[in-house]
Amino acid sequence: MTDLAAPTAGAEWPTRPRPRIRSFVIFAALVVFTIYAGREVGFTLSTSWEIWTNPLWEKFWPVPWDWVLTRENVFDPLIETFQIAIVSTIIGCSLAMPISFAMSRLTAPNRPTYYVSKSVMNVVRAVPDLFWAKLLVTAIGIGAFAGAWALSIFSLAVMVKLFSETIDGADPRPLEAAQAAGGRHTPSVRMGVLPTVFPAYVAYALYVFELNIRASIVLGLVGAGGVGRVVEAQRQFFRFDRILGILIIIFCVVFVIEQISVALRRRLV
Amino acid sequence: MANPLNEARIAAGTTLESAEWPEPPVGQRRRRIALATIVLIAVVWSVTGLDVSFDRLLSAPGDAWDIFKRMFPPDFEGEIDRGVLGKVLESVYIAWIGTLIAATISFPLAFLAANNVAPVWIRLPMRQLFNAIRAVPELIVAVILLGVTGLGPWAGALAIGLHSVGTLGKLATEAIESVDEGPTEAVQACGGRWISGMRWGVLPEVLPIVISYWLFRFEINVRVSAVLGMIGAGGVGSELVQQLNFRNFEAVGAVLIITVVVVIVIDTISASVRRRIIQGGTARDDGSREAEALADLTGIRTG
Amino acid sequence: MIRFDNVSVTYRGGVKALRNIDLTIEDGEFVVIVGLSGAGKSTLLRALNGLVPATGGSIDFNGTEVVGASAAEMREIRSDMGMIFQTFNLALRTTVINNVLMGRLSYVPAWRSTFGLWPAEERVKAMQALERVGIVDKAYVRASDLSGGQQQRVGIARALAQEPKVMLADEPVAALDPVTSRHVMGDLQRINQDLGITTLVNLHFLDLAREYGRRLIGLRDGYLVYDGDIDDVDDQTFMEIYGRAITEEDLMAGVELADHEADEAAAEVADE
Numbered sequence: 001m002t003d004l005a006a007p008t009a010g011a012e013w014p015t016r017p018r019p020r021i022r023s024f025v026i027f028a029a030l031v032v033f034t035i036y037a038g039r040e041v042g043f044t045l046s047t048s049w050e051i052w053t054n055p056l057w058e059k060f061w062p063v064p065w066d067w068v069l070t071r072e073n074v075f076d077p078l079i080e081t082f083q084i085a086i087v088s089t090i091i092g093c094s095l096a097m098p099i100s101f102a103m104s105r106l107t108a109p110n111r112p113t114y115y116v117s118k119s120v121m122n123v124v125r126a127v128p129d130l131f132w133a134k135l136l137v138t139a140i141g142i143g144a145f146a147g148a149w150a151l152s153i154f155s156l157a158v159m160v161k162l163f164s165e166t167i168d169g170a171d172p173r174p175l176e177a178a179q180a181a182g183g184r185h186t187p188s189v190r191m192g193v194l195p196t197v198f199p200a201y202v203a204y205a206l207y208v209f210e211l212n213i214r215a216s217i218v219l220g221l222v223g224a225g226g227v228g229r230v231v232e233a234q235r236q237f238f239r240f241d242r243i244l245g246i247l248i249i250i251f252c253v254v255f256v257i258e259q260i261s262v263a264l265r266r267r268l269v
Numbered sequence: 270m271a272n273p274l275n276e277a278r279i280a281a282g283t284t285l286e287s288a289e290w291p292e293p294p295v296g297q298r299r300r301r302i303a304l305a306t307i308v309l310i311a312v313v314w315s316v317t318g319l320d321v322s323f324d325r326l327l328s329a330p331g332d333a334w335d336i337f338k339r340m341f342p343p344d345f346e347g348e349i350d351r352g353v354l355g356k357v358l359e360s361v362y363i364a365w366i367g368t369l370i371a372a373t374i375s376f377p378l379a380f381l382a383a384n385n386v387a388p389v390w391i392r393l394p395m396r397q398l399f400n401a402i403r404a405v406p407e408l409i410v411a412v413i414l415l416g417v418t419g420l421g422p423w424a425g426a427l428a429i430g431l432h433s434v435g436t437l438g439k440l441a442t443e444a445i446e447s448v449d450e451g452p453t454e455a456v457q458a459c460g461g462r463w464i465s466g467m468r469w470g471v472l473p474e475v476l477p478i479v480i481s482y483w484l485f486r487f488e489i490n491v492r493v494s495a496v497l498g499m500i501g502a503g504g505v506g507s508e509l510v511q512q513l514n515f516r517n518f519e520a521v522g523a524v525l526i527i528t529v530v531v532v533i534v535i536d537t538i539s540a541s542v543r544r545r546i547i548q549g550g551t552a553r554d555d556g557s558r559e560a561e562a563l564a565d566l567t568g569i570r571t572g
Numbered sequence: 573m574i575r576f577d578n579v580s581v582t583y584r585g586g587v588k589a590l591r592n593i594d595l596t597i598e599d600g601e602f603v604v605i606v607g608l609s610g611a612g613k614s615t616l617l618r619a620l621n622g623l624v625p626a627t628g629g630s631i632d633f634n635g636t637e638v639v640g641a642s643a644a645e646m647r648e649i650r651s652d653m654g655m656i657f658q659t660f661n662l663a664l665r666t667t668v669i670n671n672v673l674m675g676r677l678s679y680v681p682a683w684r685s686t687f688g689l690w691p692a693e694e695r696v697k698a699m700q701a702l703e704r705v706g707i708v709d710k711a712y713v714r715a716s717d718l719s720g721g722q723q724q725r726v727g728i729a730r731a732l733a734q735e736p737k738v739m740l741a742d743e744p745v746a747a748l749d750p751v752t753s754r755h756v757m758g759d760l761q762r763i764n765q766d767l768g769i770t771t772l773v774n775l776h777f778l779d780l781a782r783e784y785g786r787r788l789i790g791l792r793d794g795y796l797v798y799d800g801d802i803d804d805v806d807d808q809t810f811m812e813i814y815g816r817a818i819t820e821e822d823l824m825a826g827v828e829l830a831d832h833e834a835d836e837a838a839a840e841v842a843d844e
Contacts, residue, residue: 034369037362040422083315090312126532127525128492130408130499131509135521138513139336140329144319149329173661174674177727180621181734182651183677187685191674195666218408221500235412243409251404290699291711 061241068245073230078253080144081226084219085212087148092155093205100160104167106175107189121160129154129215134222144225151215155208162207166200167193206261213257217250340522348523353508357531360504363422363497364490367429372483375399375434379441380467386445396442403435407493411502422503429490429497437479437486444478445471481543488539491532573598574620574738574770579629579639581615581794589615591794593629599737602764602771604785604802606778608814611791613774617740620772621653622646634737651678654731654769658743660723664716668707668726671715672698675733701729705759721752728759739763741773745780750824753777757784777824778810 068074099117101107108114133150140146175192183191220228221235227246234242381387382395411428418424453470461469498506505528512520576595582588590612597603605613618624620631622638631638633649641649654675662671676694677685684690702708705725710718715726724744731739741760745753757773761784764771775781781788781802788805790798790813798813810818 034365037365040359040362080318083318086311086315087319090308122533122536123529126492126529126536128495128506128528128532130496131506131525131528134499134510134513135336136333138516139333140325145325145329148319149333171664173657173659174663174671176623177655177657177661177730178674178677180623180650180653180655181675181677181730182647182649183674183685184647184682187677187682190686190688191670191677192663195663195670199665214404214406218406221408221412231409231412235416238416240413240416243413247405247409251401254404255400291709294712 061244063241063245063248065245067242068249074227074246074249077220077227077230078249081213081216081228084144084148084151084216084226085209088151088155088212089205089209091148091152092157093159093201093208095152096156096159096163097201099156100163100167101189101193103160104164106167106170106172107193109185121157124153125157125161129157130218130222133219137223142223142225146223147216147219147225150219151212154215155212158211159204159208162204163197163201166197166204170196203265206264210254210257210261213254214250336518339518340525342519343522343526344517344519345523345527348508348520348527351508351520353505353524353527356498356505356508357495357527359422360494360498360506360528361491361531361535363425363494363503364429364487366426367494368433368483368487368490370426370430371433371437371486374430375438376441376479378434379438379445382438382442383445385448385450386467386471396439399435399438399442401435402432403439405432405435407432407497408500411497411500415501420501420503425494425497425502425504428502429493433486433490437482440482441475441479444475444482448474477546481546484539484543484546488532488536491535495528495532573632573634575632577630577632579619579626579631581612581619581624582627588794589624590619590626593796595789595796595799597770597772599770600764600768602761602784602786603773603789604781604787605772605774605789605791606776606781606810606813607791609776610793612794613791614742615794616791617655617742617772617774620738621650621655621740647678651734652736653738653740654734654736655740655742656724656727656731656744658746660720660727660747662715662723662726664714666715667712668702668715668718669695669698669711671726672701672729672733675701675730678734697735698729698733701733702726704732704763705729719752720748721755724748724752724756725759728756728763732763736769739769739771741771743774743776746776753780753824760784777822778818779823 099121102109102113103117103121105114108117129150132153133147136146136150140149170193174196175188178188178192216226217228217231220226220230220232223229223232227250231243231246234240234246378395378399382392382399384392386392387395407428410431411424414424414428418427448471451470452474453466456466456470494502494504495506495509498504498508499510501507505524509521509524509528512518512524574595574597576593579590579593579595580588581590593616605616607613615624619626620633620638622641626639629639633652636645636649638646638649663674673685673690673694676690676697680690680694699708699711702711705728707718707722707725707729710722710726715723718726724747727744739760744760745756748756757780760771760773763769773785775785782805785802788798788800788802788809789796790809792813792815798809807818810822814822
């Protein structure tokens with residue numbers, strides 16, 4: 001058996017670092033918070049069991065495909081969903097490009113623009129997406145129009161977050177070269193930074209489009225058009241079986257779009 | 270086919286080589302034009318399909334601005350009397366519990382979906398399960414659950430919990446798959462069992478990233494739970510809807526501002542915690558974390 | 573003419589990169605600048621075109637004061653100075669010609685360059701610049717598909733496209749192999765002789781400096797420690813500039829290449 005004690009044995013060994021009191025306190029606080037939050041929310045094991053055994057679940061099956069796969073019930077609203085998604089993606093992502101450049105350290109033209117755009121976008125992002133939809137519906141009326149505007153704001157928020165972070169990480173050297181050649185700010189950014197980040201921009205735009213299709217399901221719940229309208233109507237009649245059918249259709253559509261999107265994105269990089 | 274650039278070149282007079290200049294690639298141009306045309310057609314089709322009359326387009330911003338103006342001055346006192354602070358906190362609790370549920374469920378499942386852990390016949394169905402769950406928005410889940418549980422925050426928490434399993438699961442799977450094999454191999458080389466390999470090889474590396482995903486999801490879920498309130502699943506959404514229906518816009522303004530402030534605060538705290546976790550807890554107690562959080566928020570860097 | 577008058581550059585954080593530099597460079601000169609890393613070579617060039625602001629003294633360029641120039645004046649000055657970089661600084665994801673057109677940025681209105689609506693004459697000028705460095709056939713190739721030497725030549729073409737009065741080369745060959753380095757230095761020399769453009773080159777390798785330089789400037793710790801004709805320079809001079817003995821790393825690889833390197837070099841030459 002090898003003697004593990006080294007020739008230098010006898011020197012002081014370092015003491016094992018004690019776990020910091022602060023981490024322990026934080027952990028304990030989190031646990032307390034969780035328990036409190038759980039109580040507030042009404043979490044009890046008995047309610048969970050009630051949910052699991054509720055006879056309402058039978059209302060989901062079978063799915064009435066004859067009702068679901070008709071033009072007026074599902075396909076026309078689906079087309080409206082598509083149109084809303086396209087318009088809002090275009091509007092939101094177009095606005096997002098200059099704003100993202102303005103709120104990125106690398107490409108902001110001056111400090112006030114940087115601060116203002118970053119702060120404003122943080123506030124816009126902090127408003128939950130459907131709040132926008134509800135506000136707009138109240139302001140400009142029910143329908144796909146409000147939905148398109150609401151999703152445009154949503155698209156803008158998502159794209160700006162993703163894109164500005166990409167710009168922050170972009171190679172600054174071509175920008176330096178453009179400035180060294182005497183270019184003004186916007187053309188220098190366009191020639192020095194845009195080529196580097198443009199593939200990411202398109203990839204994000206496709207992703208946002210996907211998100212918008214999914215989001216339009218829920219837009220209907222506030223009256224903003226698309227397939228969600230149908231879902232809301234059915235919900236009020238408790239026709240969950242029809243809702244399930246619609247969900248399955250949506251799932252297939254989103255799946256297809258996702259595959260196309262992934263394939264397109266791969267070609268871009 | 271004469272390259273117009275070449276003509277210009279000859280006109281300019283200076284040529285160092287007698288060879289023709291290359292032409293811009295035609296194929297690429299055609300593809301770009303085709304793509305732009307498709308996008309244009311899609312946009313036109315969409316806009317016309319949405320039945321947007323021109324005067325509606327013009328009046329919309331005006332209407333929106335009108336409502337916006339009427340939100341000032343915001344009626345903070347009235348709203349606080351009506352308990353809006355409690356409702357906002359309720360949204361936070363709902364988001365917290367929901368995210369926690371999702372984290373607990375999704376993390377072990379993610380191992381089953383990782384290609385360096387589970388065999389194909391387990392992981393493919395697992396991944397599709399995550400995708401399917403992701404595809405169903407929380408709002409729909411909440412709608413269904415409300416039919417079962419009745420109104421209340423628990424439906425909201427469950428809806429968030431269930432939906433987030435999909436997203437968190439997918440992200441956790443990707444994190445597990447991208448882990449360095451070194452430590453796991455080392456455990457195996459010492460004769461450790463598979464579970465030890467996971468515990469000591471994979472877990473330490475994956476946990477910081479996954480926790481930061483949980484926190485990021487929590488940030489999003491706070492917004493989601495505010496929205497779920499709109500259909501009665503607890504939280505501040507119901508207050509917003511009610512005040513909007515009464516056209517009590519000063520109250521709406523107050524609700525919005527309070528919600529936004531709370532969301533921003535949570536975002537900021539969560540972002541600095543996430544940053545700290547990713548960086549491995551380097552001790553910088555000089556207040557620079559607060560400064561970084563503030564910088565993240567407003568873009569203003571002090572010092 | 574370029575004149576540095578008691579120029580100092582101190583970075584935030586206290587690092588003194590340049591101290592009390594007095595220097596005059598006439599039009600058409602070919603100047604090589606040597607010094608250890610951190611001696612201030614890069615700062616010297618960047619102070620000249622304002623990428624790094626000088627914190628003391630004055631820099632006069634053909635009658636215009638560089639230090640403290642307004643944004644518009646700065647752009648004017650920079651449009652007359654072409655810069656090439658050690659890491660080439662190309663926009664890799666786009667074509668060669670789009671990179672060279674960057675050199676024409678100061679000649680077209682902002683809206684044109686922002687939307688990519690370059691007039692035909694500008695494209696001609698860009699192609700001519702590419703011709704001069706011998707890679708016009710690669711005009712529509714993606715920049716990332718080129719070799720290091722080719723990328724640097726695109727960088728030179730970009731600078732040439734500015735129709736500059738001065739060429740600033742910041743360690744242009746540090747990332748290139750010996751054969752390509754000689755091509756690039758040869759290009760710079762030709763440009764200086766044929767077009768009369770004042771050329772300042774930072775070099776790391778002393779043998780290269782001796783081979784291509786005409787006037788040599790030595791920097792140490794931010795001070796100007798040598799300024800003279802290349803013919804008067806010997807190993808002793810370099811040792812004084814460096815403050816230590818010359819080592820192998822200060823010299824580029826010699827003329828003798830290993831066999832496969834020679835083949836690669838021959839292939840590259842044939843590629844042009």
